[in-house]
Amino acid sequence: AQSVSQHNHHVILSEAASLELGCNYSYGGTVNLFWYVQYPGQHLQLLLKYFSGDPLVKGIKGFEAEFIKSKFSFNLRKPSVQWSDTAEYFCAVNARSNYQLIWGAGTKLIIKP
């Protein structure tokens, strides 16, 4: 069965620190990959997505993610975080052969001002 693993459930950083959130999936076929963000009290919004092409994907608000097929990973990065990045971040995967999204458990990110 497909699964998505997010390595850290909680991350606390100071402003201006660099961020990397891990995401690994288990599926041997072709996949689409997503990172969603949920700000406190809000719904999930798409941060960035990878379907094909350049494995380094740039999203909104200075976020980027790199798809490394050999490692089944799609880690999220940001060189310098801001207090407003405090949110929960979800990695999601779907196999090209079906429509269902498989979600990671989420990582709660807290940025100290």
Place this chain on the structure above:
Amino acid sequence: DAGVIQSPRHEVTEMGQEVTLRCKPISGHNSLFWYRQTMMRGLELLIYFNNNVPIDDSGMPEDRFSAKMPNASFSTLKIQPSEPRDSAVYFCASRPTGTNTEAFFGQGTRLTVV
């Protein structure tokens, strides 16, 4: 487009009452998902529809939960009878045709069962 529209935004009900949550997907999207989010269990997929047909309802907790999609523009999630442990935020999401697409989420319904 106004996005995925859910109603109500907040619902407080007494244990044992019937609760109906509503969702209007984005026009043209043929996949619809119902999720439940709690502090303890995180984001859980309850049911997934494709072209108005339930494809996977393995996440529906028990018989008290039921979901319908009578047409492409409307879906309901019903809990009867409701219990305090059903308190959560329920999200609806829709997705266009094809797998190279992302899901769009509604604002959610915060359900409190007292």
